[in-house]
Amino acid sequence: MTQITAYIMINVEIGRTEEVFRALQNLEGIELVSITAGEFDIIVRISVESLEELFEKTERIHQIEGLVRTLTLVVEKEARREG
Numbered sequence: 001m002t003q004i005t006a007y008i009m010i011n012v013e014i015g016r017t018e019e020v021f022r023a024l025q026n027l028e029g030i031e032l033v034s035i036t037a038g039e040f041d042i043i044v045r046i047s048v049e050s051l052e053e054l055f056e057k058t059e060r061i062h063q064i065e066g067l068v069r070t071l072t073l074v075v076e077k078e079a080r081r082e083g
Contacts (some may be wrong), residue, residue, distance in 0.1 A: 003047045005075040007041040016066035
């Protein structure tokens with residue numbers, strides 16, 4: 001089955017970035033969690049089997065205390081440069 005990959009951009013309450021970062025690391029199915037500078041505080045990379053599963057994972061993310069806003073971007077095509 002084809003994997004659906006998405007990036008979830010997250011804004012958190014001031015002073016809660018590390019707490020939210022740790023909570024995200026403990027969620028099953030999250031491939032990568034990054035604290036970033038700029039418009040978003042945290043970016044998550046996730047791969048799922050279906051859009052329904054993506055919905056379920058984002059619902060779990062939304063339950064984390066300290067989140068202000070999320071933006072989910074579904075990947076349509078991606079390439080990795082080797083070397």
